[in-house]
Structures are given as structure tokens and as C-alpha cells.
Amino acid sequence: MTAGSEPFLMCVEDVFDRNQGRMVLLTGRIERGRVREGDMVETVGLDGGTLLPVRGVEVHHRRSDEAGADTHVGLLLPGVASGSIERGQVLAAPGSVAAHARFTADIALLAEDHGGAEVRSGERLQFHVRTAVVRGTVTLAPDTDALPPLHRGTVTAALERPVALEEGQPFAFRHHGRAAGTGTVTRLPN
Template structure:
């Protein structure tokens, strides 16, 4: 009902910058619109916007529906049926990511907690490779000496498994590691395959004022927050 919001353009721009190739669009709240010509205009504008940001607006699926109708079980053609169309469009139009199984194991640490009588568990999404119960791992990051430990358990969706592989969201039980030794943003990896660094070389795209970004410039020694995997750290910029 409000048309394209500024954050829609920002999200499309960011999606393109991080390498997203295909987009599926769900136009919500169509239960509040009675004019079919208005819906046609919305779709046309959305396709033009996708083309403007480098996506295939002519072929991208655009589904009209109402999340509220789906939740309340009314007007199924724009409610439940529209949600099913959305799921089908994602399955058909978005390619399934290939699991990177051939490289050494690596998993960013997302959360840490202790289980009484068992040990420390770290959770996260396996980025590459695979990990089996009983294997050794190394935990690296946050200017600490790498911590070596052994995997004593792997769990996903409350089921104990023998291994986790790229793409899995898993909880990893570790031997001899205290919770206070670990922090979100560290990475768990096959021993000897990763190192922590305090300097990186980056290529930047700075959002303009019109794109919802900065209203003023910045210079050397500017200290922004950097988000990389699960880490959130303050950095100093040098040119």
C-alpha cells in the first residue's frame, strides 16, 4: 500500500554487491488493494526496479499475496496458495548452493554454552568441509593462541550424529575447553589450515546519501565496525 520503500532499494543494492544472482519477490498486503490495475502497475514497477539493479526483472518470479490472510486462513487464493507459490518459486528459480566438501573443515562460532557434566558446546553453520566425531579441531581468533581440542559429540536438531558437513547448522561438543575461553566470531577449523590476521585488504562500496548511506565523507583512521562471518570488530581504515 505504501509502494516501494527506501530499504527495498538498499536491500537490492546490497544483494547485488554480495553476489546474489537471482531474486524472488513476494508482494505482501494485496488484500488491501481492490484495483487489479494497481497490482499490474506494482508488478511492472518491481520488474523495472530489478532490472535497474542488475537482476533479471523480466523473468524473476513475482508472487502477489497476503501473509495475514495465510495466517488467518481466509482468502486462500492470496493467502495459503500464494505462500505455496512462493515456496515453489524459490525451489524452481533459486539454484541450490553447492556444498563445499572438498576443502578443509571450517565453521564460524556463532554461540557458546555449557552442558553440565558434558562440556562446552559451540554452535554455527559449517562453511566448508566435514567434521567427524573424535577428530581434532583448532579454534582461532580474537588475538588468542589457537586452542586445540577434540570433538566428542555432534548434534543437529536435537539428534546426535557422527558427522557434520558444509551447509549444516550444528552443535559441536568439545573436550577440555571452558566457555570463557571462547567468543562469538572465532572460527573452528582443521588444525593448521587457518590463521588469525590483524590486517586485511578490502575493496569497498560506500552507500551514497541517496542510497540510504552516508551523508558525509570519511578519511584515514576512520573506525567503523566490520562484520565478517559471525565476528563484529572495530577496525581502523588506512588508505
């Protein structure tokens, strides 16, 4: 990472085993920053937390010295156990982003004819954060009984598994199996 640049962050979209577990190829889109062969990256979210060196960078199925933001890439990482990295995790510069299982957010519900449904405290939603899909339970603000379609409100979400989150992070959610609305993370626990 060069001085003054944003820290590297890539959303993992797919994982391919290479050489019977001695090397994996992770594909995804670089959200920000740059990555080079030899850089150390951290897996974040969905039980991640492993530091690994990048052994190769592939852009358009060709080896490259580096890749930057808004590029779809493949990164070769060594010594990764099968199943320890999965879609929904992010690769990031070590310590630059954290995984959280709780957060506060402002949400907006879709119209009923577009999938929006009333949301009450204690209901389980399916959250889509970057490439991660994880279930969670919402709690509405104390003065709110329910949020009807086409309304906005503040909720606290408790996810079943931690995902890489940052304040200002957008997400979508489903309710009763249908697209129900969108939201933005407004506060993370300390």
C-alpha cells in the first residue's frame, strides 16, 4: 500500500481450490485501494481473521503486478484450509476493517406491491451486505411499534454471523423471502 492511498478492500465472490489445497484463487471486485503480489491481506467476516500473503494477482486471466479499485481480480493465496474462506468475506489491509454482528441502521421499506412488508421488533430479516448474505433479528426504536411499507425508521440489527461493516455501509434486506428494503449502517459498537 502506498502512502496516502486508501487501504485495500476486496469483496470475495468465489473461491477456487488450486493444487489440492496448497493454493486457492479468490475472485472478486476491489472496492478500494491497491493490491500487489507479496502484500499481506486479512480475511474479515464470517469467522475470518486469518492473515495471508498474496502469491499472485490475476486480471482478465493474466498475471499482473498489481490491481486497483473497481477491478475484478483473482488473488492466489497459499495454505488456506478448504472452506475457511467463503463468499461474503472481504480481503482487506490488516486491521483496516472489522467484522460486527450488531449495528444500528436507518432503513427504508419498499412499497407493498414491490415486496415491502410491515416490519416489527423481533422479526428475522435476510441481510445482503456486499457479497455476504446473513440472517439477523431487528429491534425497532423504542417509540415505534411497526414500520409499514414505504416508511423509514431506525433499527438495531443482531446478525447470526459477523460481517465486515463500516459506518455508511449500504445494504439490502429481504423479509418473508422477498426484497423488502434498503438501509445504511449509522453506528457500530465500540
